[in-house]
Amino acid sequence: MNGTEQKGDIEFYFDFSSPYGYLAAQKIDAIGERYGRHVNWHPIMLGAIFKQTGNSANADIGLKGDYMRMDVPRLAEMMGAPFTWPEPFPISTLAAARAYYWLLDHDADKAVPFAKAVYHHYFGKGVDISDIQDVVLIAEEMGIDGAALTDAVTRDDVKQRVKDKTGEAMDLGVFGSPYFLIEGEPFFGSDRMWQIERFLGKGKTA
Amino acid sequence: MNGTEQKGDIEFYFDFSSPYGYLAAQKIDAIGERYGRHVNWHPIMLGAIFKQTGNSANADIGLKGDYMRMDVPRLAEMMGAPFTWPEPFPISTLAAARAYYWLLDHDADKAVPFAKAVYHHYFGKGVDISDIQDVVLIAEEMGIDGAALTDAVTRDDVKQRVKDKTGEAMDLGVFGSPYFLIEGEPFFGSDRMWQIERFLGKGKTA
Numbered sequence: 477m478n479g480t481e482q483k484g485d486i487e488f489y490f491d492f493s494s495p496y497g498y499l500a501a502q503k504i505d506a507i508g509e510r511y512g513r514h515v516n517w518h519p520i521m522l523g524a525i526f527k528q529t530g531n532s533a534n535a536d537i538g539l540k541g542d543y544m545r546m547d548v549p550r551l552a553e554m555m556g557a558p559f560t561w562p563e564p565f566p567i568s569t570l571a572a573a574r575a576y577y578w579l580l581d582h583d584a585d586k587a588v589p590f591a592k593a594v595y596h597h598y599f600g601k602g603v604d605i606s607d608i609q610d611v612v613l614i615a616e617e618m619g620i621d622g623a624a625l626t627d628a629v630t631r632d633d634v635k636q637r638v639k640d641k642t643g644e645a646m647d648l649g650v651f652g653s654p655y656f657l658i659e660g661e662p663f664f665g666s667d668r669m670w671q672i673e674r675f676l677g678k679g680k681t682a
Numbered sequence: 683m684n685g686t687e688q689k690g691d692i693e694f695y696f697d698f699s700s701p702y703g704y705l706a707a708q709k710i711d712a713i714g715e716r717y718g719r720h721v722n723w724h725p726i727m728l729g730a731i732f733k734q735t736g737n738s739a740n741a742d743i744g745l746k747g748d749y750m751r752m753d754v755p756r757l758a759e760m761m762g763a764p765f766t767w768p769e770p771f772p773i774s775t776l777a778a779a780r781a782y783y784w785l786l787d788h789d790a791d792k793a794v795p796f797a798k799a800v801y802h803h804y805f806g807k808g809v810d811i812s813d814i815q816d817v818v819l820i821a822e823e824m825g826i827d828g829a830a831l832t833d834a835v836t837r838d839d840v841k842q843r844v845k846d847k848t849g850e851a852m853d854l855g856v857f858g859s860p861y862f863l864i865e866g867e868p869f870f871g872s873d874r875m876w877q878i879e880r881f882l883g884k885g886k887t888a
Contacts (some may be wrong), residue, residue, distance in 0.1 A: 538857065539735050539855050542855065543870055554880065647751065650745075651745035662752070665873070667871070667873040668873060671756075
């Protein structure tokens with residue numbers, strides 16, 4: 477985190493509307509800690525990536541969508557993670573992503589706890605987080621200035637930050653959520669975290 | 683296998699052209715043995731299912747296809763399974779599937795070993811198995827009558843068997859490969875075999 481660590485960070489790409497991203501978010505910091513790697517959280521707009529890459533949300537693919545609706549709660553239960561199907565689902569997570577990057581630039585220590593709180597509201601409690609008012613309520617519970625946040629998410633530079641991050645992710649090959657990059661090595665999906673551990677355990681640069 | 687087993691069988695659906703099906707095929711019989719469950723192997727025509735369900739092959743989805751081409755050999759190496767990207771890929775596996783069901787009806791003990799041999803040729807050695815001549819060579823190495831097999835795969839009842847099995851799978855919700863059903867509980871993907879073990883370990887009917 478502070479530059480004394482020479483090993484590569486874990487880059488964690490996710491969409492706040494991705495249930496598998498939520499499940500991965502329960503685990504990734506502990507994995508980072510276990511192997512002495514910092515985790516950088518990058519919320520992105522998966523819808524924009526799907527549009528450009530021709531990929532689709534699982535929820536939109538007939539039988540695959542049916543499976544996902546069964547699979548996610550089953551996985552959450554096996555992991556001991558709270559889970560409630562939110563209504564509506566899926567949603568646009570633009571407000572939450574903009575808030576995240578604004579925090580990262582202005583009150584960095586609160587950014588990841590904020591991301592976790594957003595995920596917890598949406599998939600843990602099943603509460604809508606698509607509207608800026610929802611996002612502000614979550615932020616204010618953490619002592620963040622709601623008025624400043626409300627103002628920030630309408631600013632062009634903050635909007636652009638989310639676009640840039642999403643474009644950057646796509647350039648790096650990110651096509652879904654969760655997606656991890658560690659020293660250039662890609663891992664896709666919440667069911668591949670054992671591979672991340674195996675990779676870190678062997679340690680390419682360790 | 684012989685009716686003395688009261689617990690539900692493991693129904694294993696796969697396409698011979700599915701690399702993740704190949705990886706799952708390395709493990710599923712051992713899991714069945716460990717938990718006292720018989721495994722029924724069901725090769726199906728995933729292309730026909732994709733057409734009807736709107737799902738797509740990973741290989742056809744831009745960045746996801748790129749990831750898969752890296753992911754499969756990495757997974758195979760982690761599992762210690764031989765792997766060679768076959769050329770051509772993907773292929774129609776109609777001849778191999780017809781041969782499998784003909785064997786199942788006429789020389790049942792050879793059906794699963796034949797399926798394993800087909801997979802080993804295609805993804806282990808990278809040898810094309812799309813043509814009936816390829817399939818006959820594999821069968822003859824196992825002492826199966828090549829002439830009878832060549833004749834069988836052109837018969838209407840054998841062709842219909844593959845269509846029926848594929849339709850039946852789709853009716854059961856199968857949308858990809860590998861796909862498992864155990865007492866109605868579905869598991870999709872070669873990276874969910876830990877869930878199968880967990881499910882069997884708890885034993886709904888045990």
